[in-house]
Amino acid sequence: MKSSADRNWMGTALGLLLAGLLQACGGGGGSDTATPTTPPAPVTPSPAEARLSIAASAINSETERSPQAAPVDHELSLGLSGLASNASVHFTAVAEGEAVETASPVSWQSGSSQARAKLRLRSDLAPGQYSGTWTLSACHDPLCQRHLAGSPQTLRYQHSVTPGFEVSEDRVEFSSSTEDQAAATSVKIGLPTRASGWIYQLLEQPGGTDWLQHRAQGDTLLLQPAAGLTRGEYRAEVKISPVGVERPAHFLRVKATVESQVVVLYTPSFALRSLSETPGASMRIMPTAKTPEGLSWTASTSTPWLRLEQASRTALIWRLVPEAFDKLANQESHLAAVNFEFSHGVPARTVSFRLIKRLTQIDTVDDSALQAGRAGSLILLGTGFGEIGRALPQLLSFGTLTPTAIKLLDNGRIRVDLPAQPAGRYEATLGTASGLPGQRLSYTVR
Structure with missing residues (x-):
């Protein structure tokens, strides 16, 4: 059995041992020789990823067909995020499909978080539904080998072209003799989807309009000069409008030339396009029952871009002078005149026609x-x-x-x-x- 002295000694030793341990650990509140702890290393955040974002996912549009109507424009805002302040971004815009007029280059200012893209769709197509794609890319390099995140993005478009108000002719011209009645001409009328029909009206002219026969038949306006007209020129103007929709009226000009001794047949307007193979046309000088025997004729012109060639006793061919044609404004019409002089006292005649330069x-x-x-x-x-x-x-x-x-x-x-x-x-x-x-x-x- 241990004595109380032994127990006291063991307690004192245990107390000294605990005190030493506390002092070595900086505990006990009285020591200034503790070892400081090492602070944690700072964490550097990862740089933001450069990204392209587009809110839209599809494009839908509808337009009325018209060769003269403006194309339909679609503009998109492209979002750019995570770019360095001096970063360069290279864009491409590629659109596919028959309805595409053009996909404009993406517009962007360095340092901006927004870019603009524009897709232009056609209005001159045949009525119908057209679809295609518009692919937009944003890249770090001009060759687009390193895309931004989210690039490329492809949007689908649906483009509907509905029928518009169209009249097949702007002007109609007739040529005939006093003994013959000119053949009738048909003018086609195209109507918008919601139109219930069409109407026409002959506008008053100084010489009257009784000389012109006219009749509506379905989608066609039939025009023909009356029989028995005397020698001279006759003019009329027809106003054509759709019913049930608001559209500008179309004004059709009509002219008839009646001769007694000789008739000149010609095309009143000639459109020359990039793919037109024949740079000219012909005129026909047709005799009548009153044409004098042995009638001869000559033709001349002061139009600088026109050259005349007499092909036979009844045919005149006009061709274009390349150097002068080159100076004519594109996408515009140009007036030409040909003067005919006849023998045997037959009155001279001047024929005018329009050349429409329609080159791409x-x-x-x-x-x-x-x-x-x-x-x-x-x-x-x-x-x-x-x-x-x-x-x-x-x-x-x-x-x-x-x-x-x-x-x-x-x-x-x-x-x-x-x-x-x-x-x-x-x-x-x-x-x-x-x-x-x-x-x-x-x-x-x-």
């Missing part, structure tokens, strides 16, 4: 991707490229330089891949199937 037109050239000594792509922007798509390799010329590829991107853009060229200013031409001058364009290699 390039508005601007994007040569920003062309660098000296390197192959690159040239983008041509304009209107009506779809009409000449298959003939592009034949119509587009770069002189002695041969493009490696020519691609129709849409109705408003052509991409031309060119081999390496030295720095400088170069020219190209967009010609015509008839051989008449087309359009000259220039581009720069930097």
Whole structure:
């Protein structure tokens, strides 16, 4: 049995041992020799990921068909996030489908978190439903090998073209003799979807309108000069309007020329397009029952872009003078006049007609991707490229330089891949199937 002294000694020793342990650990509240702990290493946040975002996922539109109507524009806002302050972003916009007029280059200012993209869809297509895609890409490099997160994004579009109010003719002209009645002409009327019909009205003219026979038949307006008209010129104007919808009225001009001794047959308007193969037309000089025996005639013109060729006793061919035609404004109509003089006292006559120059037109050239000594792509922007798509390799010329590829991107853009060229200013031409001058364009290699 242990004594009380032994127990006291053991307690004291245990107390000293505990006190020493507390002091070594900095405990006990009285020591200033404790070892400090090591603070944790700071955590660096990961940089934000550069990202492209587009709120829309589909595009829907509807328009009335009209060759003169403006295309339908769709604009999108592109969101950019996580970009460094000095970051560069390179965009591409590619649209596919028959309805595409053009997909404009994306507009963006460096440092901005927003960009704008525009898709233009056509209104001159046949009525129907059209669909396609619009793919937008945002990249770190010009070749788009490193995309931003969320790029590319493809949107689908649905484009509906409904029937519009259309009249097949702007003007109608008749030529006949006093002994013969000119043949009737049909004018077609196209109506919008919600129209219930159409009406027409002959407007008052100084010489009256009794000379013109007229009748509506379904979607057709039939016009014919009356029989037995005396020699002279007769004019009328017809106002045509749809019923049930608000649309501007169409005004149709009608003219009849009646001769007693000789009749000149001609086309009152002639449209020349990029793919038109014949740069001219013919006129016919037709005798009547009152034509003098052995009648002869000559023709002349003061129109600088017109050249006349007498093909036979009854035919005159007019052709276009290339140098003068080149100076005529594109997408406009130009008036020409031909003067006929006859023998045997037959009165002279002047015939007027309109030439409509409708060549495919390039508005601007994007040569920003062309660098000296390197192959690159040239983008041509304009209107009506779809009409000449298959003939592009034949119509587009770069002189002695041969493009490696020519691609129709849409109705408003052509991409031309060119081999390496030295720095400088170069020219190209967009010609015509008839051989008449087309359009000259220039581009720069930097």
